[in-house]
Amino acid sequence: MDEIDKKITQIFKDNVSxxxxxxxxxxxxxxxxxxxxxxxxxxxxxxxxxxxxxxxFELDNLxxxxxxxxxxxxxxxxxxxx
Amino acid sequence: MPLKSLADDLNITSVGLGIDxxxxxxxxxxxxxxxxxxxxxxxxxxxxxxxxxxTNPAQHLCARFAAKEAAIKALKSLGFSRATYxxxxxxxxxxGRPILKIKKAFNSTGQVSLSHSRQNSAAAVLIKKNHG
Numbered sequence: 091m092d093e094i095d096k097k098i099t100q101i102f103k104d105n106v107s108x109x110x111x112x113x114x115x116x117x118x119x120x121x122x123x124x125x126x127x128x129x130x131x132x133x134x135x136x137x138x139x140x141x142x143x144x145x146x147f148e149l150d151n152l153x154x155x156x157x158x159x160x161x162x163x164x165x166x167x168x169x170x171x172x
Numbered sequence: 173m174p175l176k177s178l179a180d181d182l183n184i185t186s187v188g189l190g191i192d193x194x195x196x197x198x199x200x201x202x203x204x205x206x207x208x209x210x211x212x213x214x215x216x217x218x219x220x221x222x223x224x225x226x227t228n229p230a231q232h233l234c235a236r237f238a239a240k241e242a243a244i245k246a247l248k249s250l251g252f253s254r255a256t257y258x259x260x261x262x263x264x265x266x267x268g269r270p271i272l273k274i275k276k277a278f279n280s281t282g283q284v285s286l287s288h289s290r291q292n293s294a295a296a297v298l299i300k301k302n303h304g
Contacts, residue, residue: 130198137210150254
């Protein structure tokens with residue numbers, strides 16, 4: 091797991107209400123199938139990712155970036171401000 | 173009457189329905205200043221001013237968030253897949269009745285109903301896509 095993976099995992103963990111195991115945060119699992127992640131939790135994750143990883147998300151196209159955690163990571167790598 | 177004819181009669185393809193329920197406590201930690209980035213992603217200045225003028229802002233933020241979620245569901249069912257929180261505003265008329273305002277670009281009008289309990293706030297939204 092590289093540095094960005096660790097940061098993303100930690101941000102996801104910090105923003106869900108229950109204790110979740112690492113295996114429940116599989117990077118390839120569709121986010122819509124993560125029952126512990128609702129839209130409010132996703133918004134908190136967006137704000138934390140923007141703050142911690144210097145990136146901006148477009149809320150009107152969030153479904154594309156948040157298909158799974160891999161797509162979140164890809165979005166961050168592509169859109170990270172230098 | 174066959175269902176298809178009824179749907180045609182009611183022009184039901186241009187009406188979207190959405191419903192949502194949220195826990196009030198999840199909004200209890202947010203405050204202006206500290207959480208501006210988060211709050212400004214969801215709420216308009218008018219909504220924030222209204223909610224934080226109340227003794228229990230969490231309940232009012234929560235109900236408006238539920239209304240926006242419900243409205244987004246309704247708009248998505250009408251084909252507006254990119255609708256987001258600030259395309260929708262909940263204001264109150266002089267009697268306190270909530271009014272749903274939808275960004276002009278969607279060419280739609282709607283109605284909202286809000287409900288609270290001690291723990292939860294819920295909203296139902298009905299939106300009609302205008303033609304022409």
